[in-house]
């Protein structure tokens with residue numbers, strides 16, 4: 001199953017919240033950075049802006065119970081698609 005990576009924080013997903021055609025976002029929120037798919041990650045500029053805010057506020061998990069015990073923020077951030085870095 002193909003993985004999809006959050007354009008803001010790099011969290012991996014089993015399915016794309018942008019839909020199979022990558023053009024139909026479901027407007028759910030990233031469990032890590034809290035970005036709304038289809039809004040905060042609609043463009044590289046908006047993704048970078050939301051990422052900067054998220055990092056500046058301490059990079060907390062939007063759903064803290066989803067945070068892995070061994071979370072490695074740097075490794076996750078490295079997974080951000082190149083066009084959105």
Ligand SMILES: [Zn+2]
Nearest residue numbers: 006009030033
């Ligand atoms: Zn995210």
